Amino acid sequence: MTLTQSTNNASSSLSTISQQISVVSQNIARVNNSDATRKVANLVSGPSGGVSISGISRTANKLLLDTYLDANASSQSQTAINSALNQLQNTVGDTDSNTSPAALISQLNTALQNYSSTPQNSAVGATVVTAAQELADSLNSATQAVTDVRNQADSDIATSVANINDLLSQFQTLNQQVVQGTGSGADITDVLDARDAVLKQLSTEVGIQTVSRSNGDMAIYTDSGVTLFDKTPRKVTFQQSANLAANAVGSPVYADGVPIAGTQHSMSVSSGKLAGLVEVRDSIAPTYQSQLDETARGLISAFAETNSSTTPATTAAGLFTDGGSSSVPTTLTRGLAGLIKVNPSVDPTQGGNAELVRDGGIAGPGYTYNTGGGASYTDRIQQLITNLGKSQTFDPSAQIQQTGSVTDYAKSSVSWLEALRQSSSNEAESRQTTADRAAQTLSQDTGVNLDEEMTNLLSLERTYQASSRLISTVDDMLTSLLQAAGS
């Protein structure tokens, strides 16, 4: 009786060990998968001393996972903002390269000063026009860059929304398997891992919160509380814009019919790539655009010409025009920086006369300042230099100084951008570190350690040997007994 029992125990041990080795092999296979958790076979001892596997459990840690989801979402939003700011920074360049509108205004000033010392030389006058041309071009291309950044953000939002919908439908499948598996008692550890992996990917796109229920079911809400998944996925919708011109507004993102991003709403998400992209598209890029527009307006206004022979005196756009129009805008005009150009009547390459910079009359014959026709008349040039340094009023919505010269204004715009870039870059770095740390902690706590698995394997091997030896020993004993009885 006892020998038979021993054989039974040993054989139950052998079958348990082979199951345990199978778990160890699963763990080893996933040693480099950061989404996989460590699996443990739960052993129970039977009433007569035998062992069996009651189930497989995994070393999940909900708290650490939630921390990671938060940290990842918040890092992703800042990364999106930071990369957009780096793109915008190309419009400014390094301080020692003359590529920013601020530096080019200063170049124009230099050209005017040179012209004032040799006003009789129309070739020097042409350099003023060239400097003005470069300045207008830089404002045009900066506007293009801002538009590109906004369009890119808009298309990234569309991609992000598509990802969210895709991930939610994957989540539905996995969640059903978890609920069914929990009910039937099947091994669902791999499905749970896969479901957590989907959550991690989802947190990259949008900040989320999860709620677990007793049957293994899980519901997902945005960080602002809008339902993304509860039994079934909710539809996240977004209408991508064809082209976001300077004055165009991008469409909002809806989840379950509630606006979650892209419009003023109390349910707006605050983290995840989506939140960062919307911030870029609707706040940062348009503000920078306003600054460029106001710089352009300041230039048109500083170079405007006055016809004092009429009553009241009329003012018309001079060296710089709003896309060829003679009017001088007095308020923030969205997209002006994209339209500003040098008046063709002063551009020698377009059949114009560069000497009009010195004489005035770019806007028309009535606007001539040098009525005597002197070749060394410098009053108008001096006036233009003074105008560049003269205080003007700018729109407060552009978030930088409201009064100051156009030269100062362009400089402040550089300051604004770089200050934002500095804080955003620091913030992105610190959030990235937090997210890395959270990922690290999660992985340390729930991941697989190869050494440990190998050690387990060794001890399992020994146990297997011992159990086998037991069986053969009992067999030997029974053989001896049978032989003794038979002889």
Next chain:
Amino acid sequence: MISSSFISSSSLTDETLRSIANLQKQLVDSQKEIATGRYADVGVTLGATTGVSVSMRQDMDQIQAIQTSNNIVLNRLTASQSSLDTLSKSASDFLSSLISAQTASTSQDTLIQASKAGMQTLQDQLNSSLDGQYLFAGTNSDVQPMDDFFGTPPSQGATDLRNAFKAKFGIYPDDPAVANISPDDMTSFLDNEFANVFSDSNWTSDWTHASTKPVSNRISRSAVINTSVTATNGTFRDLTEAYAMISGLGFANLNSGTQQAIISKARDLTANVTGSLTQVQSGLGVTQQRISDSNDQIDSQVNFLTKSIDNLEQIDPAAVTTQLSQISTALQAAYQLTSQLNNLSILNYLGN
């Protein structure tokens, strides 16, 4: 099976990977900083202060441009001064001829030659130009300020003078009958009709094409000053008047009393002119001085701005070099660690 100090294998390698990536980024930045001597990303390092740097560069561009234009203006002023020197010398020579003519030690031909030479020198010098700009033409710098008094056809001024002479005496100055003009008549002519030919309005309309408006230039960030003398200046008129008395009124044929009346007038005028020419020259000299002072100031400002920009943007080479060697040491350690970790597996010790 779960020990308290558990660590997963992937987190062990991930950590090293992340630190290597981070170190490599720092290495690239440090290398760039050492090569350029400036921060790798000036904008991110300075943040809102970037505007200060931009603004200082704007200031520097502006004052350097002013300095360049000041040098051009200085060239023009030096050329003007040298013309005025020549003028002044020929006026003094003329004055000595007049003085000796009063004591009759000089022949009238010599005096006439001296006046003609003086007039020509005056015209030549007032017509001098630099880089396509007539120095004494004021803002009208593309037009030669003086026409030739002796030219054919005669200048408008010379014609006016002949007509005034004809109106007064009924004959042209080249008529030998001028010998009959009495000294009193001549004095009256000089005081009235002749003076009228050289009135301010006639001078600017008939004698010179120069503008009364001198050329002005910005010599510092705030100061715009006049930087030329124009031919419309009364000094040049007076000198022309004195030369014209001898060379435009048929001096050779006049009787000696009338000649003396003219010589006396011409002497007084010329004596005044030599004094006021000095004033004109010293006026230009003051302007020259202001411009060189402004240039000196600009030099020190540029110096200051360059230093300030460097203070903002430049790295401390010693610090960055130290940092660079620290980073490379850390990087080597990280590589070493990676290879050590790779060897440090239980698999290497499970003998089979």
